[in-house]
Amino acid sequence: MSVTVKKEYVNPVGKSVPRIEGKAAVTGQLKYAFDVSFPNMLIGKMIRSPHPHAKIISIDTSKAEALPGVRAVITAKDTHQIKFGSNEYFFPHTTDQMALEADKVRYVGDELGAVAAVDEETALEAIKLIDIKYEILPHVVDVEEAMKPGAPQIHDSLNNIAVILPVNFGNPDRMLKDADYVREDRFYAPAAHQAAIEPHVCVGQWETFSNKITLWASSQAPFKCREALAKTLKMDLNDVRVIKMAVGGGFGGKLEMLPMDFASCMLSKKAGGLPVKICYSREEEFLASRRKHGIIYKLKSGVNKDGTLVGITGEVIADGGAYCSYGPTVLAAAIMRIFMVYKIEHFRITGYRVYTNTPISGAMRGFGGVQAGFAIESHMDMLAEGIGMDPVEFRLKNITTPNMTTINQMKLTTNGLKDCIEQACKAADWEKKQGQQKEICRGIGIGIAADVMGSKMYKSHESAGSLVKVEEDGSVYLFTGAADTGQGSNTALSQIACQELGVSYSRIKCTSGDTEITPFDTGSFASRVTFISGNATILAARDAKIQMLEIIALDLKRNVEDLDIVAEEVINKNDKSVIMSFDEAVTLSYSFKYGRQIIGRGSYNPKTTPIDFRTGEGNVSGSYGFEAQIAEVEVNKKTGDVTILRLYDAHDIGKAINPQSVEGQIEGSLAMGLGYTFMENLTFDKKGRPGNGNFAHYRIPRSLGTPPMTSILIETDDPEGPFGAKGMGEASLLPTSAAIANAIYDAIGVRIKELPITPDKIINALKEKESNEK
Amino acid sequence: MNKITLKINNKNYEVELKGQETLLEVLRDQLGLTGTKTACEESECGTCVVTVDGKAVLSCITMAQAMEGNNITTIEGLADGDNLHPIQQAFIDTGAVQCGFCIPGMIMASKSLLDHNPKPTRKEIEYALDGNLCRCAGYLKIFEAVEEAGEKMTSKKQ
Numbered sequence: 001m002s003v004t005v006k007k008e009y010v011n012p013v014g015k016s017v018p019r020i021e022g023k024a025a026v027t028g029q030l031k032y033a034f035d036v037s038f039p040n041m042l043i044g045k046m047i048r049s050p051h052p053h054a055k056i057i058s059i060d061t062s063k064a065e066a067l068p069g070v071r072a073v074i075t076a077k078d079t080h081q082i083k084f085g086s087n088e089y090f091f092p093h094t095t096d097q098m099a100l101e102a103d104k105v106r107y108v109g110d111e112l113g114a115v116a117a118v119d120e121e122t123a124l125e126a127i128k129l130i131d132i133k134y135e136i137l138p139h140v141v142d143v144e145e146a147m148k149p150g151a152p153q154i155h156d157s158l159n160n161i162a163v164i165l166p167v168n169f170g171n172p173d174r175m176l177k178d179a180d181y182v183r184e185d186r187f188y189a190p191a192a193h194q195a196a197i198e199p200h201v202c203v204g205q206w207e208t209f210s211n212k213i214t215l216w217a218s219s220q221a222p223f224k225c226r227e228a229l230a231k232t233l234k235m236d237l238n239d240v241r242v243i244k245m246a247v248g249g250g251f252g253g254k255l256e257m258l259p260m261d262f263a264s265c266m267l268s269k270k271a272g273g274l275p276v277k278i279c280y281s282r283e284e285e286f287l288a289s290r291r292k293h294g295i296i297y298k299l300k301s302g303v304n305k306d307g308t309l310v311g312i313t314g315e316v317i318a319d320g321g322a323y324c325s326y327g328p329t330v331l332a333a334a335i336m337r338i339f340m341v342y343k344i345e346h347f348r349i350t351g352y353r354v355y356t357n358t359p360i361s362g363a364m365r366g367f368g369g370v371q372a373g374f375a376i377e378s379h380m381d382m383l384a385e386g387i388g389m390d391p392v393e394f395r396l397k398n399i400t401t402p403n404m405t406t407i408n409q410m411k412l413t414t415n416g417l418k419d420c421i422e423q424a425c426k427a428a429d430w431e432k433k434q435g436q437q438k439e440i441c442r443g444i445g446i447g448i449a450a451d452v453m454g455s456k457m458y459k460s461h462e463s464a465g466s467l468v469k470v471e472e473d474g475s476v477y478l479f480t481g482a483a484d485t486g487q488g489s490n491t492a493l494s495q496i497a498c499q500e501l502g503v504s505y506s507r508i509k510c511t512s513g514d515t516e517i518t519p520f521d522t523g524s525f526a527s528r529v530t531f532i533s534g535n536a537t538i539l540a541a542r543d544a545k546i547q548m549l550e551i552i553a554l555d556l557k558r559n560v561e562d563l564d565i566v567a568e569e570v571i572n573k574n575d576k577s578v579i580m581s582f583d584e585a586v587t588l589s590y591s592f593k594y595g596r597q598i599i600g601r602g603s604y605n606p607k608t609t610p611i612d613f614r615t616g617e618g619n620v621s622g623s624y625g626f627e628a629q630i631a632e633v634e635v636n637k638k639t640g641d642v643t644i645l646r647l648y649d650a651h652d653i654g655k656a657i658n659p660q661s662v663e664g665q666i667e668g669s670l671a672m673g674l675g676y677t678f679m680e681n682l683t684f685d686k687k688g689r690p691g692n693g694n695f696a697h698y699r700i701p702r703s704l705g706t707p708p709m710t711s712i713l714i715e716t717d718d719p720e721g722p723f724g725a726k727g728m729g730e731a732s733l734l735p736t737s738a739a740i741a742n743a744i745y746d747a748i749g750v751r752i753k754e755l756p757i758t759p760d761k762i763i764n765a766l767k768e769k770e771s772n773e774k
Numbered sequence: 775m776n777k778i779t780l781k782i783n784n785k786n787y788e789v790e791l792k793g794q795e796t797l798l799e800v801l802r803d804q805l806g807l808t809g810t811k812t813a814c815e816e817s818e819c820g821t822c823v824v825t826v827d828g829k830a831v832l833s834c835i836t837m838a839q840a841m842e843g844n845n846i847t848t849i850e851g852l853a854d855g856d857n858l859h860p861i862q863q864a865f866i867d868t869g870a871v872q873c874g875f876c877i878p879g880m881i882m883a884s885k886s887l888l889d890h891n892p893k894p895t896r897k898e899i900e901y902a903l904d905g906n907l908c909r910c911a912g913y914l915k916i917f918e919a920v921e922e923a924g925e926k927m928t929s930k931k932q
């Protein structure tokens with residue numbers, strides 16, 4: 001009785017093994033929360049505000065409750081009215097949202113209640129019968145209007161500013177005064193949407209007599225969802241089970257409990273314990289999930305003729321929408337990422353996170369870094385041009401280096417940024433092309449970036465836990481709290497477990513993100529899972545291995561320190577002689593004589609220091625990842641159309657656990673970056689409603705016109721990373737818009753400072769350029 | 775109530791229609807064939823693609839009533855017993871699957887393409903899949919999967 005062992009999957013780290021759930025995915029057997037169904041299940045719908053800003057005077061639900069087929073109606077009066085938020089640990093005052101608002105609504109779509117009925121039609125009919133009286137308040141949609149004195153006050157914060165972050169080092173004013181060249185620019189990066197293909201969906205069930213909740217969720221952070229449910233429902237953590245099903249994409253939009261998650265549980269309770277499913281429509285997805293912050297990024301910087309970047313100042317204004325969500329930390333990331341990339345000693349940027357009566361801004365892949373990347377990397381090219389220096393040379397002069405501490409106390413250890421730039425340039429033939437192809441309207445542009453792998457955002461620690469079990473037949477289980485949302489963490493973590501345990505990847509199965517049966521994990525964000533959950537998994541696999549080796553040592557009277565399991569065999573480390581097979585070792589563990597279960601455990605919390613948000617100081621991540629990207633474009637001056645000839649992406653990922661997955665992350669990021677550069681712009685009408693909230697009008701990249709992409713994996717073998725690996729998945733998205741904008745400038749000499757880059761903006765800029773030249 | 779018979783994956787299903795149910799609703803809600811997904815229910819995302827008489831069709835805007843007498847194939851009907859269809863295998867091998875939510879629709883659209891054109895050019899693949907949104911993979915590995923599957927399907931026939 002033993003499992004099939006595929007030889008090609010021995011030593012799986014570094015190999016492009018197939019996805020662990022691949023067969024289920026391609027046959028339609030992979031189960032998403034969207035597919036969860038029970039025979040007695042009710043359908044829930046949210047009651048939403050039609051007004052952008054209003055006081056709630058009264059809610060009469062009696063007519064809806066009387067409608068045949070309606071099983072439950074809930075409003076704030078049925079709840080404990082406890083607020084929740086996502087930056088509670090660092091910014092407690094930004095805990096500002098109620099699952100169902102009691103006194104006031106702050107955007108069109110704000111949740112006031114929910115209905116559960118036997119089917120969707122009845123639930124929608126019931127919503128129409130809810131009678132709500134409002135006192136309409138003046139509202140504000142534009143972020144700069146919202147900051148003016150006298151603007152409608154959305155929460156109890158002065159001028160609607162929820163958070164001010166002044167990040168200040170050295171004396172930038174003096175440096176700018178003495179600099180050889182100074183320039184000032186204003187950039188705008190608009191609101192956008194994660195647009196995961198699977199909308200938000202959940203099924204909640206409240207076993208009323210045993211007082212236990214189960215939520216089948218589409219979540220990037222099931223343990224965070226559990227925490228918010230337990231808090232707002234006044235339950236113990238072990239009363240709440242959140243089961244992350246297969247997740248149809250997250251990109252930051254599924255990091256938080258939404259009112260729908262809360263409502264499905266409350267509705268279930270009121271309906272006597274029947275399960276309640278709530279599925280967002282695509283319109284609701286755009287209206288009432290989370291979105292990307294639109295950001296105004298103002299920069300004024302100085303350089304010396306030799307290319308030294310002497311000082312940066314600026315202002316960042318982030319449109320937060322109606323509630324804070326992850327906004328304060330998104331703002332911080334939008335300001336402070338630069339320290340990982342450039343050596344700077346004199347710096348002052350003040351950030352403002354501002355409320356408006358629009359859908360809630362939160363986390364989206366890149367976490368403020370995409371907007372910042374567009375501004376900073378465009379600005380850097382313009383500074384280089386001001387002193388007549390090649391953009392690559394300028395960057396090489398100012399980038400961070402290995403083993404340095406940044407001005408804000410980030411400890412950069414392995415740093416492949418220089419290598420990334422050089423490899424990308426070599427692949428793209430930078431020297432031959434830069435500035436050389438204007439007559440055919442072709443250009444080349446660069447952008448660089450860096451990213452964390454983990455960051456303490458919503459609680460005091462960001463530990464991950466793993467369990468590795470070896471069964472009697474030699475098959476292996478990995479239990480991890482980490483949430484695979486499609487990035488492939490179940491696969492990568494399984495590879496890591498098998499590598500450390502010394503067995504073939506074909507032995508393992510993985511269960512992830514179930515708060516009742518897997519260890520804790522903070523979730524899939526900040527590109528943290530490979531690094532943090534990977535380290536926890538190594539520890540668990542090592543623990544399991546040592547348990548097996550101890551039995552062998554006992555049985556054969558050897559020293560456990562002399563033994564190891566490598567490539568399916570128990571060996572003597574000293575002379576590499578084979579002692580027994582892995583299967584024989586398993587049989588020994590579960591023998592009549594020993595009968596010992598093999599259950600390895602691992603818990604890992606990265607060695608970081610908390611960030612002090614008053615100063616911007618702190619070593620937020622256990623290591624840092626780096627990235628250089630080059631875009632080659634051709635512009636049609638008559639139509640304003642831009643064709644991407646190729647994108648090159650060189651990425652310091654430490655070590656590729658699964659090269660195919662790494663490439664997939666890079667290509668997916670580049671596609672998302674192309675979308676944000678050319679088409680994605682979530683607009684709002686006068687009432688703050690999405691002006692283009694569906695896939696017909698909010699265009700995301702499609703097949704046609706997908707450009708060729710070259711991924712270059714730079715392996716710096718990080719000493720703290722699992723098998724040398726760093727996290728990745730977000731960095732490749734950060735410099736894309738700027739690399740393209742810089743390439744367009746190289747091609748036709750016009751500078752687009754507001755995304756998205758559309759043909760009419762290019763035509764207008766060309767016209768302006770022409771008239772200036774006359 | 776209106777009783778019809780639908781032929782899905784070579785099996786006949788008796789279905790009772792209340793009114794204007796779409797094929798998608800019948801597949802997922804009545805027959806429990808949840809392999810077919812949806813992400814917009816308004817023909818913009820391609821997640822719900824099945825084939826009808828070999829042609830890719832958006833099940834979210836196809837009336838179930840109109841499908842009587844047609845051969846409907848869903849993702850559940852593609853594998854041959856325990857053996858994956860070459861397109862399914864190619865999607866795994868090339869790393870085209872990330873979150874997987876768009877994959878059933880993507881594979882069914884690819885099937886419709888490759889059954890009619892086993893050696894499509896890259897441009898033909900881009901056109902055939904342009905109605906299918908993917909937010910994870912950036913399409914390149916999906917194109918590779920279709921090309922690889924096309925080659926395998928051709929050599930199998932020969």
